[in-house]
Amino acid sequence: MKSYLVQFAQAHPKFRKAELEALAELYNIPVDLSKHNESIPFLEIKLKDDDQARALVSRAILSKGIYELWGSGTTYENLFKDIREQSQSKFAQYKNSSFKFEFESFKGRQSHEAQMEIMESLSFLGLKGRINLKTPDETFTIFEEYQVYGMEKAHTPKQLWFGRLVQLSERIRNNIVEKYDLKKRSYIGTTSFDAELSLVSCNLAHVQEQRIVYDPFAGTGSFLVAAAGFGALNIGSDIDTRMLSGKDNVNIATNFKDYGTSTQFIDVMTMDFTHNALRSNFVIDTIICDPPYGVREGLRVLGAKNKEKAAGRETNVVNGEIAHLRRDFIHPKKPYELSSLLDDLLQFASVRLPIGGRLAFWMPTANDDFEITLIPQHKCLELKFNLEQQFNKWSRRLLVYVKRDQSYIGETRNGLKELNIKSFRERYFHGFSESSR
């Protein structure tokens, strides 16, 4: 096994390890990530070879790159000694390569002069190739971690690493987070989901090329366009036809066109998820969504609040046709319990996903009443990740489940129903000031 250093992006530290874990599982790479520390953006790991390193990080969103680790130390003197001891045998291989040096520093930085001096000191590597800052054969990076005490700026790093770049991630190589930034997207709405976390959700859900991804609450299609970025074929549905059709000549389909992924857009349809019309043998590899919690959108299903009144309507006739059989008939809708919708979602996933298929969805929870038993469970689905993004008085959690075969015996649980938790919507609009039950 060889040593590598992963450099993380300084974003969503609670999701970084999970993303790598999911990618390792996707590509069948055995790796120990237990040294991960949320407070620093560097992680030493062991892998078989560079191919594994490339596969692990290539499509990551929260990692920036992976480096073959040549040495580490707490001072520059120690670092240089360690490089000589650990990596002398590697020097000859890169002797004639064009190269550049880079610095990646966390919570501090050397002056330009000091950096020049450090690079000069690396002459013992014996690199005789041309320096090429734009397209070097090899990039050698010095990583520095500084310790900050209060407001005081640290001048000397407390930990150093030196590595040869093996693979930059999708985030850096293709600027994917910026590419999918909502500010640059023509069709968005109040429910559009943050691009970075949509992409991370896709990685955790094992979205793959040419596989079918379904978002049953598609809205403006945030997860679908992100999934297309990873090569998936996408289908969505939403009860609100206005969301799907868009406005001013922009809609989900034009977003796909703008990203150059139209061939990966199957379609979206107006449909109540609880009256699902997808044929039962239609293969769905991944379900990924942000269900309606009532904050920016209503949770409604087809049906009449007042059955007697609705029964009267059945005899309504418009232009000689029974009103509810006309194509332009707008079906009545009634409110529905979120807990029941989540039951429906897990049940749907348990039946429609293939073994190993993943369901990923976001669920908001109030911080003062959170109990782990609130997380819904289904006996055929293993909860793989429960990752929290915290806001002031509430959090939203990304829950990722894997469909298991018959030998798996999980529990079925609906915490929202069992604990009789007040609707998230109600608590959100009252500033979480009242009791949750």
Ligand SMILES: C[S@@+](CC[C@H](N)C(=O)[O-])C[C@H]1O[C@@H](n2cnc3c(N)ncnc32)[C@H](O)[C@@H]1O
């Ligand atoms: C939180 S939004 C999801 C937004 C979406 N991720 C986006 O990128 O815009 C929830 C969506 O669920 C839809 N919805 C509400 N009840 C539904 C139901 N019974 N069946 C299908 N969609 C429903 C709403 O119209 C809304 O667009």
